[in-house]
Amino acid sequence: MSGRIRILLSTEGTYPYHQGGVSTWCETLVQKMDMVDFVVYAITANPFITQKFGLPAHADMINVPLWGTEEPKEHLEIPFSEIYLPKKNTTEPHIRDVFLPLFVELIHEILTEVKSPKKFGKLLVSLYDYFQEYDYKVSFKSELTWETYKALILELASHKENRLSEPDIYGLVQTLGWVYRFLNIVNTPVPDVHVTHSTAAAFCGIPCIISKIKFGTPFMLTEHGVYLREQYLALSKQPYSSFMNTFLIRFIQSLATANYAYADQVSPVCSYNTRWETRFGVPENRIRVIYNGIDPNVFVEAPPAANEVVTVVMVARIDPLKDVLTFLQAAAQVKQKFPDIRFVVYGSVSVPAYYEQCLELHAELGLGDSFVFAGHTSNMSAAYSSGDIIALTSISEAFPYSVIEAMMTGKPCVATDVGGVTEALGDTGIVVTPRRADEVAEAILTLAGNPELRTALGKEARERALNFFTLNKMIDLHLKSYVRLAVRAEERVPVVRRREESLSQQKLLFDQGMALMACGLYSEAAQHLRDALQAKPNSPISPMILTELSNAYNHLGDYDQAFVELEKADALIRLLEIA
Secondary structure (H helix, E strand, O other): OOOOEEEEEEEEOOOOOOOOHHHHHHHHHHHHOOOEEEEEEEEEOOOOOOOOOOOOOOEEEEEEEOOOOOOOOOOOOOOOHHHHHHHHHOOHHHHHHHHHHHHHHHHHHHHOOOOOHHHHHHHHHHHHHHHHHOOHHHHHOOHHHHHHHHHHHHHHHOOHHHOOOOOOHHHHHHHHHHHHHHHHHHHOOOOOOOEEEEOOOOHHHHHHHHHHHHHOOOEEEEEOOOHHHHHHHHHOOOOOOHHHHHHHHHHHHHHHHHHHHHOOEEEEOOHHHHHHHHHOOOOHHHEOOOOOOEOOOOOOOOOOOOOOOEEEEEEOOEOHHHOHHHHHHHHHHHHHHOOOEEEEEEOOEOOHHHHHHHHHHHHHHOOHHHEEEEEOOOOHHHHHHOOOEEEEOOOOOOOOHHHHHHHHOOOOEEEEOOOOHHHHHOOOOEEEOOOOHHHHHHHHHHHHOOHHHHHHHHHHHHHHHHHHOEHHHHHHHHHHHHHHHHHOHHHHOOHHHHHHHOOOHHHHHHHHHHHHHHOOOHHHHHHHHHHHHHHOOOOOOHHHHHHHHHHHHHHHOOHHHHHHHHHHHHHHHHHHHHO
């Protein structure tokens, strides 16, 4: 590998068109990693949305709208002939003999309860190859395709073991429409890059899967939340029929499991997420947690707030997942015992009906001016600094920026035990049970009446944030991951020299270390790998040993040493190339 690393960063409904935690994370990677060339592969609902983030000179973009286009290839800058000729070539015999067999296999794989992720991935590649030559719209809109789909679904629904409700005509049309819209991704050429990086185990992983199978491109997968779990929650609120719900969740299951199967590195933003990933079959040796990071120069340590009364701040959108209703109830309980206190919520309204519920409860509890909805703020650091205590009452989170931002400003937190919150806070805040207003109130009272405890926890929180959750650490870990995947140290060891080392003491120690790694005994594995390096420091397999030693340190939480070992691997690879 020579020159700059080129990364495909694949997003879905987020960067660079929408704001939010995932978009903030993407913006940080793209803007700060100016030593890397990015191709942002942005999957969007339609082509008419406004871009919220500008891209730097070292980043290009491919925009893939799923709705809002008449021609599936409208988003591609290609000559008319490349649209016209595939349409002309797509005849009924081609659809019947080439497309439909793939299409039928795909629907079977979507609807089966026992997933075969490798098969699903290969089907995506076969369809990708097909649409390089034939037309997407003509193939899907063919009468042959509709009749085949209708007969197939009715046949599958007729067998009780498939656990499919019989669909109505609307359900048939809608579900085929979903396949047509979502799979427009396979109708889009995948660029040539060193590494692909998907921001979720979702539809945005499709180009990464295709590139992995077709070109051998290493695939990195980041999970902020657990996509499959989030979709289960979201679908429970949709007014879909039983058949449509089943179809969509099984479609998403196929995608998620394929992402997990093909990703070379799965990097959740907190260890909490790993319990889901291992449940879906991701081996521990492919999981590397990379925490979100923030800039300590932006979220500076705040002086004690100059408030006349103790002020509790929440920075969160007005949304049922943030459970502002519990925060209101807790505030009312606190005021009964500690009247001189004020509550402020900074955040935009994402669910108006829920906001109305909050206002009704606010009035019912008689909180008046002691509890204020301050709306959206663009100065997050100032919002945290204005409080004496920061609160978060969410019922679901991944690894929330609001907690680590508060920690970085040196503020004590009261937060619910969801997602990676406990991981973030450690012993520097108070963790409470979700939906328990009494526990939230008790924790706030503990801090409100003890300014010395607030100060001590705030200082410990900032120290913890500086140790684990800085922007530089996050960027370094991603850069090391990109380099490690792009370099592929394992594949660069000459075969003959590798054979010569196969019976050596180094190889024996290395094998023992890898066996211990597979058992989750990372401390013992690290010792064997260090011994292997001492046996022959400059051997052809030493870069691979250093890479795995870094992996062991990563699992042990010694991230600084993990960086050091990867840097050694990088340097040794260059030395071996010169030799």
